[in-house]
Structure formats: C-alpha cells, structure tokens
Amino acid sequence: MFIARRLWPVAAVCALVGLSSCSQTAELSSTQLGPESLSADPDHTSTTTVSTTTVSLDAASTTARQPDQPTIMRIRLDRRVSDEATEGFEPTVQAVLASDRGWTRAGFEFVFTDSDETDFDYTVVLAEGPEVDSLCLPYDTFGEFSCQIGPVVALNADRWRVAVDNWPTTLDDYRTMLINHEIGHLLGQHHPESRCPGEGQPAPVMAQQSSGVEACTANPWPLPWEIICVQEGVEPLAPPYETDIELTCGPDGPVRQTSPVVP
Numbered sequence: 001m002f003i004a005r006r007l008w009p010v011a012a013v014c015a016l017v018g019l020s021s022c023s024q025t026a027e028l029s030s031t032q033l034g035p036e037s038l039s040a041d042p043d044h045t046s047t048t049t050v051s052t053t054t055v056s057l058d059a060a061s062t063t064a065r066q067p068d069q070p071t072i073m074r075i076r077l078d079r080r081v082s083d084e085a086t087e088g089f090e091p092t093v094q095a096v097l098a099s100d101r102g103w104t105r106a107g108f109e110f111v112f113t114d115s116d117e118t119d120f121d122y123t124v125v126l127a128e129g130p131e132v133d134s135l136c137l138p139y140d141t142f143g144e145f146s147c148q149i150g151p152v153v154a155l156n157a158d159r160w161r162v163a164v165d166n167w168p169t170t171l172d173d174y175r176t177m178l179i180n181h182e183i184g185h186l187l188g189q190h191h192p193e194s195r196c197p198g199e200g201q202p203a204p205v206m207a208q209q210s211s212g213v214e215a216c217t218a219n220p221w222p223l224p225w226e227i228i229c230v231q232e233g234v235e236p237l238a239p240p241y242e243t244d245i246e247l248t249c250g251p252d253g254p255v256r257q258t259s260p261v262v263p
C-alpha cells in the first residue's frame with residue numbers, strides 16, 4: 001500500500017488519493033496542486049506558459065518538515081531488464097539517493113526493499129520503452145522517456161543504457177541526473193520556468209536536460225534552491241497525473257504557472 005510518511009494539509013491528501021476537487025488553503029485555494037503535465041518526461045514536448053505569478057511562501061509553511069526528523073521514503077527497485085548495461089541499476093540508484101549531494105540534503109532518507117518484499121511506499125522501475133509507456137499513462141513517454149506518476153517512477157532502459165545524443169558529459173552523470181530528476185518529481189518538484197538560469201551556470205536538475213541544457217552546463221545534482229523548494233514542502237509527495245495548472249518552484253520560491261495540457 002502506498003503511504004506517504006509525511007504530514008500534509010488537505011491539499012496534499014487530495015493529491016495523494018487522486019482527488020481533483022478538494023478545496024485547498026491560503027493562496028493555493030483556487031488552483032489544483034500537482035505536477036505540470038511534464039512530470040512525465042517526453043522531453044521533446046513543450047509547455048507554453050500562459051501566465052506566472054509569485055505565490056506567497058506562507059502556504060509553504062503549512063507543510064514545513066521537521067528538520068530533525070528525516071522523511072523516510074521506502075522504495076522498491078524493480079529492474080525489468082536483464083542485459084549487462086543495466087546490471088548496475090540497483091546499486092547506482094541506491095548510491096545516488098544516499099549521496100550527500102542529493103535529495104538527502106532536503107531531509108529525506110531513502111530505504112530500499114528487495115523486489116519480493118511488500119513493505120514499500122514507492123517503486124522505481126527500469127523497463128523497456130513500451131512498458132514505461134504503459135506505466136506512465138496517461139502521460140505519453142513515446143517509448144523514449146521516463147516519468148513519475150503517483151508512487152511510481154518509470155525509467156526508460158534505453159536512456160539508462162546510452163543517455164541521449166546531445167548529452168555533454170558522461171553516462172554516469174546522465175544516469176545520476178535521470179535518477180535525481182525523476183525522484184525530484186516524486187518529491188513534488190516540477191520543471192522550472194527556465195531550463196537555464198544563466199550562461200555557464202549549472203542547469204537545475206529539474207530542468208529537462210535530456211532535450212538540451214542551452215547555455216548552461218549539464219548538472220546531475222539538485223541546486224541549493226531546489227533543495228530549499230523540497231524542504232519547504234509546498235507540493236505533495238508522489239503527485240498523480242494532473243493536467244493544466246501547475247505550481248512550480250524557482251530560485252525565488254514557489255511560482256504558479258498556468259499551462260495548457262501537454263499530450
């Protein structure tokens with residue numbers, strides 16, 4: 001059973017159980033919390049931002065986490081491919097998520113269960129494109145990309161094997177970025193407004209780096225402000241499929257974006 005080990009306001013509970021009509025509080029009352037439709041990562045699709053407004057951090061304080069109590073994420077790793085290139089999947093994911101360069105800095109602790117155990121809250125799957133496509137529905141991952149939807153992160157095995165053509169650094173870096181990006185979605189984070197905050201700067205890990213880093217440098221680890229966004233806990237863990245309204249987070253805090261549905 002999927003249980004979020006985190007205290008959430010009504011809005012978050014609504015999202016966790018997949019209800020779209022729950023009322024919400026404070027500045028968030030008129031919008032539907034949850035991921036932009038790009039939580040799935042069909043990186044070749046695009047979002048046209050209709051409007052953006054800065055959202056008060058007051059709302060975030062309602063879900064602030066206890067700094068001395070790590071939030072435990074019990075994850076089952078489910079590798080559904082068996083070739084040599086994917087054999088290191090489990091230890092790699094575990095090492096990335098245990099790293100002090102990653103989401104642990106936001107107060108999360110990742111605990112892993114064997115594939116035959118039932119005591120887990122989230123699943124990270126590595127599978128071939130068609131299976132990822134099925135797991136990610138109604139997001140469209142085109143047989144090429146990965147997604148997070150509810151308690152499931154589905155990673156495309158081909159991306160794991162060879163990254164993408166335009167990836168500028170190492171395959172290890174790509175895999176690290178892929179893990180941190182999709183787990184970032186699991187922690188409620190969305191793609192930032194800007195894929196590149198400035199020439200020569202590291203790209204946010206929540207940017208869609210698979211489709212290019214523009215003038216930025218490739219970056220597999222969350223930036224300091226991305227850590228703060230997770231610490232603030234504005235958005236629910238494990239957001240379900242949602243569509244046309246999003247709340248994202250940037251260097252200046254939460255920002256509401258209104259975007260059309262992306263197929």
Ligand SMILES: [Zn+2]
Pocket residue numbers: 038039040041181185191206208
């Ligand atoms: Zn994404």
